Amino acid sequence: MKEDKELYEFFSKSEKRFQPGLSIDSVIFGFSDNQLKVLLNKLKRMELWALAGGFVLKNEHLDDAATRILRERTGLSNIFLNQFYVFGEPNRSDKKFHIKRMQQVGWPVQKDYWLLQRFITIGYYALVNFSNVEAKRDYMSDVCDWYDIHDLPPMIIDHGNILNKALEVLRTQLKYQPIGYNLLPQKFTMPELQKLYETILDAKLDRRNFQRKMLGYGILKKLEKRREGGAHKAPYLYSFDLKKYHKALKEGLHGAW
Amino acid sequence: MKEDKELYEFFSKSEKRFQPGLSIDSVIFGFSDNQLKVLLNKLKRMELWALAGGFVLKNEHLDDAATRILRERTGLSNIFLNQFYVFGEPNRSDKKFHIKRMQQVGWPVQKDYWLLQRFITIGYYALVNFSNVEAKRDYMSDVCDWYDIHDLPPMIIDHGNILNKALEVLRTQLKYQPIGYNLLPQKFTMPELQKLYETILDAKLDRRNFQRKMLGYGILKKLEKRREGGAHKAPYLYSFDLKKYHKALKEGLHGAW
Numbered sequence: 001m002k003e004d005k006e007l008y009e010f011f012s013k014s015e016k017r018f019q020p021g022l023s024i025d026s027v028i029f030g031f032s033d034n035q036l037k038v039l040l041n042k043l044k045r046m047e048l049w050a051l052a053g054g055f056v057l058k059n060e061h062l063d064d065a066a067t068r069i070l071r072e073r074t075g076l077s078n079i080f081l082n083q084f085y086v087f088g089e090p091n092r093s094d095k096k097f098h099i100k101r102m103q104q105v106g107w108p109v110q111k112d113y114w115l116l117q118r119f120i121t122i123g124y125y126a127l128v129n130f131s132n133v134e135a136k137r138d139y140m141s142d143v144c145d146w147y148d149i150h151d152l153p154p155m156i157i158d159h160g161n162i163l164n165k166a167l168e169v170l171r172t173q174l175k176y177q178p179i180g181y182n183l184l185p186q187k188f189t190m191p192e193l194q195k196l197y198e199t200i201l202d203a204k205l206d207r208r209n210f211q212r213k214m215l216g217y218g219i220l221k222k223l224e225k226r227r228e229g230g231a232h233k234a235p236y237l238y239s240f241d242l243k244k245y246h247k248a249l250k251e252g253l254h255g256a257w
Numbered sequence: 258m259k260e261d262k263e264l265y266e267f268f269s270k271s272e273k274r275f276q277p278g279l280s281i282d283s284v285i286f287g288f289s290d291n292q293l294k295v296l297l298n299k300l301k302r303m304e305l306w307a308l309a310g311g312f313v314l315k316n317e318h319l320d321d322a323a324t325r326i327l328r329e330r331t332g333l334s335n336i337f338l339n340q341f342y343v344f345g346e347p348n349r350s351d352k353k354f355h356i357k358r359m360q361q362v363g364w365p366v367q368k369d370y371w372l373l374q375r376f377i378t379i380g381y382y383a384l385v386n387f388s389n390v391e392a393k394r395d396y397m398s399d400v401c402d403w404y405d406i407h408d409l410p411p412m413i414i415d416h417g418n419i420l421n422k423a424l425e426v427l428r429t430q431l432k433y434q435p436i437g438y439n440l441l442p443q444k445f446t447m448p449e450l451q452k453l454y455e456t457i458l459d460a461k462l463d464r465r466n467f468q469r470k471m472l473g474y475g476i477l478k479k480l481e482k483r484r485e486g487g488a489h490k491a492p493y494l495y496s497f498d499l500k501k502y503h504k505a506l507k508e509g510l511h512g513a514w
Binding site for chain 2: 019020021022056058059060061062083085086088089090117118120122172174175176197201203205209210252254257
């Protein structure tokens with residue numbers, strides 16, 4: 001099969017091309033319409049899913065490698081990735097998994113082969129609007145698709161753990177960095193913004209407290225027009241004050257000292 | 258010389274012992290008496306200083322490696338280290354530096370030798386009270402000592418850059434995590450707490466604004482007794498409410514949603 005040949009070639013060429021013992025895995029969170037999803041690849045011939053992961057070329061900057069890997073594995077580009085943590089448990093790699101794939105394509109298994117050593121992986125994450133992006137699978141995968149974070153399929157090695165850590169970092173980040181631009185429509189209501197936070201935090205928030213906090217950050221502009229067409233009193237529309245939003249991205253939501 | 262022999266042995270044994278292409282560098286910030294310092298090792302025979310750095314054993318957890326390296330290079334233990342960033346520019350290593358040291362001790366320089374490959378390094382940092390800790394140099398160093406962050410000596414490769422990034426992370430962290438326990442005396446005044454923040458931020462803060470923010474976090478207990486003995490009106494004494502302090506460490510200073 002074509003993919004067997006491609007995998008065999010990957011095994012032959014990779015040892016020379018890539019930095020030893022080092023991989024990158026990216027957790028791409030997608031928000032749209034009050035749903036939080038994550039982008040996963042289903043591996044061919046296995047009922048196992050994986051983050052968008054790969055290796056670092058010997059002369060490649062880590063951030064460039066993360067961008068390239070994401071593009072190669074999912075077809076996505078122009079996504080800003082944040083490095084968030086290094087995963088380095090000594091036994092985190094699954095050698096049996098690699099050996100199985102080597103045997104499937106007839107690659108001679110040797111104990112000192114590059115891929116059978118210990119790998120540490122650098123975790124990156126991003127949060128995008130998943131209705132704007134269409135992911136494409138690569139030759140190693142059957143499917144590349146968005147999965148609800150409450151209903152995740154079985155994942156290889158520590159990828160579930162990497163995903164959880166990324167989610168934890170994302171939730172912490174909500175407390176000191178603005179979020180929402182590119183995830184919400186240009187004009188939105190306070191309940192819509194609250195829903196974004198509730199979806200990421202997976203928790204119900206107090207309406208008044210949320211509104212007070214949000215307005216206190218000073219990153220919102222209240223618009224003249226209210227949303228029309230509802231049965232109830234029309235809610236106010238807001239948009240982000242982009243200058244203040246970007247200032248808060250840099251200095252933190254609670255302002256400079 | 259003894260250290261030549263030790264360095265030669267290091268070159269002979271390390272390739273087998275350590276994970277390829279991977280190092281750890283720790284930035285140990287020390288605060289005491291309104292001074293912010295950093296712990297550096299001066300390398301023998303060179304007018305160059307380095308962070309407490311080293312390599313990861315093939316079966317060692319990254320965090321354990323960071324702790325071990327810090328102990329070996331500086332004599333310090335019981336310091337909680339935070340992983341904060343991975344530095345992976347392709348040309349960050351200084352091969353000439355290693356070659357020079359190899360030549361000094363008569364180790365045969367070979368191009369494919371482990372130490373002459375590309376290394377990425379994982380940055381860790383900690384903030385301690387430097388008056389409580391006494392650092393000891395290892396056999397590779399002349400001196401291990403605290404240096405004022407405004408008056409740093411010349412540093413090897415990208416260690417100045419790693420230090421700056423750690424400082425940036427520390428300063429950001431001030432905005433959402435409590436700090437001060439173990440750095441200040443058990444009872445302290447608001448001006449003393451403010452001085453800690455000003456020293457880390459390297460900036461003068463507004464007294465009222467600082468006090469309002471600090472009291473707003475709800476992590477301080479105002480004590481019955483005031484500080485005695487000054488010429489002016491005695492300032493109030495505070496201590497940390499440790500239960501709330503630890504809650505804020507976990508949930509962030511601005512509380513749970």
